[in-house]
Amino acid sequence: MSKVINNENVTVNVHNPGELVSDWKTALQYLKDGNKRYLEEKTIARNTNAEDRAELKSGQKPFAIIVTCSDSRVSPEIFFDHKLGDIFVIRNAGNIADSTALGSIEYAVEHLKSPLVVVVGHSCCGAVTGAFQGGEYPSNLKTIIDEITPEISGCGDVDEAIHSNIDSVVKKIQENEIVKEMGAKTIGAYYDIESGEVKFK
Ligand SMILES: [Zn+2]
Numbered sequence: 001m002s003k004v005i006n007n008e009n010v011t012v013n014v015h016n017p018g019e020l021v022s023d024w025k026t027a028l029q030y031l032k033d034g035n036k037r038y039l040e041e042k043t044i045a046r047n048t049n050a051e052d053r054a055e056l057k058s059g060q061k062p063f064a065i066i067v068t069c070s071d072s073r074v075s076p077e078i079f080f081d082h083k084l085g086d087i088f089v090i091r092n093a094g095n096i097a098d099s100t101a102l103g104s105i106e107y108a109v110e111h112l113k114s115p116l117v118v119v120v121g122h123s124c125c126g127a128v129t130g131a132f133q134g135g136e137y138p139s140n141l142k143t144i145i146d147e148i149t150p151e152i153s154g155c156g157d158v159d160e161a162i163h164s165n166i167d168s169v170v171k172k173i174q175e176n177e178i179v180k181e182m183g184a185k186t187i188g189a190y191y192d193i194e195s196g197e198v199k200f201k
Contacts, residue, residue, distance in 0.1 A: 004044055012037070012044065017055050017085035020113060021063035024185035027116040028200070030063055034081035035198045043081045052084050062088040065108045065184075067169065068120040069095045069127065073193045076120065080198070088114055094127030094165065095119055096147045097172045106178040115184055117173055120198065121166035122191040123159070128152065132161045166190065166201065 002016035012033070021027050037043050065088045066076045076082075076089055088108040090101050097105070097119075108114045121128070130137065131148035132155065151168035152161035166188040173179055173186045188201040 015063050015086050020061045022115055024116040027063040031080050035079055037081045038079050039196050048084055056085045060085050060112060062086055062112055062114050064116040064118060065105055065114045066118050066120060067095050067101060069093060069122055069125055071122060074122045074191055079191060079196060094144050094148050095121055095169060096144060097169045098147060102176055105173060109182040109184040110178055117184055117186040118189050119166050119169045120189045120191050121162045123193050125162050128162045128165050129158050132158050
């Protein structure tokens with residue numbers, strides 16, 4: 001943990017790029033604190049400069065793995081108010097855990113020792129809406145839709161489907177052998193693109 005001064009001259013605790021966080025609760029608190037700063041428009045003025053890159057050139061110790069949507073309104077470094085070296089991010093349309101996403105998670109929990117995985121779905125998700133409504137899609141996009149569709153069967157509306165998709169991705173990651181072996185915690189979260197708030201499930 002290191003201390004920085006925010007734009008209101010208040011000291012806040014943040015992750016130091018050289019700090020290995022092994023406790024998922026500490027990691028979760030960093031994310032909660034960051035989203036609070038973002039909501040209150042008290043983000044920390046720092047980054048991204050040569051000093052940061054110099055500190056990170058010898059390695060990375062991201063305290064959390066974030067699986068989220070590629071949607072341009074859903075950028076985790078921004079809504080968690082974190083910077084280079086802090087979070088290991090996997091993004092695809094619909095925040096699914098396909099084999100490449102799982103492989104990336106395995107790498108981060110095993111080699112970078114990240115203790116926390118957070119699956120962040122979001123309001124107005126186009127991928128989940130596409131799966132909910134059904135239809136014809138080109139083959140690669142269909143791969144994503146087909147991954148989501150069975151997880152949202154029975155949902156009454158798109159928002160329910162978004163939550164159901166988050167829960168199923170969390171479950172899939174929790175069942176991963178490497179994640180289990182390394183003892184990483186996996187939780188879900190929902191990002192509201194209008195309010196900017198992340199609600200952890
Ligand atoms: Zn989306």
